[in-house]
Amino acid sequence: MCLLVEAGETRYALEATSVMEVALPGSDGTSLRGMLEVKDLSVLLGGAPEKGQGMVVVLDVSPTLAVRVRSVVEVADVAHAPFFLLPAGLGEALVPLSRGAVLHKGRLYLELIAESLPQRGVPKPSAGTPRPVHLMESAPERALVFESQGRLFGLPLSLVSQVVTQGEAFSRLPVQRGAVAGVFPHAQVLWPIFSVPAMLGGTAGVEAFFVLTEMAGQNVGLCATRVLGVLPRFEPTDVPGEFRAPGLTGPVLFLDLQHMFS
Incomplete structure (x- = not known):
């Protein structure tokens, strides 16, 4: 059994055995x-x-920890719910705090380890080293073109598995x-979701x-804000x-993402 809660922009699951009390906070x-x-x-x-x-959730840890959450969703038996391991690259601060994520009623909840929750907060994450930006020297014969934050990007069609809508299963991470x-469950795998403009220095x-x-x-x-489809002749x-294709009003930027993620 787990207590399912929402805090910030993220949903969490806490083992019911680690919860001592759920109450309203003081004035x-x-x-x-x-x-x-x-x-x-x-x-x-x-x-x-x-x-x-x-709401306040009192956790049975040493010393006792009382945390405020945005809302308490429910107490649920998630023993048979789909469980996902966290993908690599989500940040070192999250790894010791979470066992993974569970999908319950179409929504993803990060499983928190109550005993590992910091009394004083997680260390402020370092900016880290951004991925070096590599550009494609030539466009593929056919590519999927999509828009993100007002800019057009292209992907070789051979790299594309599927296009899906965001949906309620998507979960932001506590630290952006x-x-x-964020992360998104699909086909029994938890996918890390990246922003291409952020790879170029944006948000x-x-x-x-x-x-x-x-x-x-x-x-x-x-x-992606929208997907324009598969186009040839760049x-x-x-x-x-940057490349142009018939029917497009602006240029398409092709990052060499294979190289950037290798």
């Missing part, structure tokens, strides 16, 4: 019955503070860092579609990595 939101300090779970995990009053926008934003690909043997999803422009 000032900082303590429970004036005795136990209440800490914001979203902040502890590196996210933004909760805006509302929320680098180019990872990772979640968009309506995910282009699921296989890059250098890895499952990689890419955010011609290079004067800008490295």
Whole structure:
């Protein structure tokens, strides 16, 4: 049995045996019955503070930890629900705190290990080393063209597995860092979802579609505002990595993602 909660922009599952109490916070939101300090779970995990009053979950750890969550969803038996291991590259701070993720009623919940939750919060993640940007020197014969954050990008058709809509199963991560926008369960695998503009120095934003690909043997999803389809006959422009195709109003940027993820 697990207690399913929402904190920040992420959903979590906590073993019911680790939960001592669920209650409303005190009037000032900082303590429970004036005795136990209440800490914001979203902040502890590196996210933004909760805006509302929320609920308090008291955890049976040493020392006792009371955390505020945005909402309590339900207590559920998830023993037979689909379980996913976390993919690599999501950040070192999350690995010791989560066993993986469980899919319940079409929504993904990160399983938290109560005993591993930090009393003072996770260390602030380092910026890390961004992936070196590599551009394709020539366009493939046929490519899938998609738009992300107002810019057109192209992918060799051989790399594309499927295009799916975001849906409720998608989960953001507690700490937004680098180019990872979140995780998405599909075909019995948890896919890391990346933002291509963020690979170029922008911000990772979640968009309506995910282009699921296989890059250098890895499952990689890419955010897309819209997918324009499969196009042939690309011609290079004067800008490295950019190509034009009939029917498109603007150039298409081709990153050598195979190289970048290898």
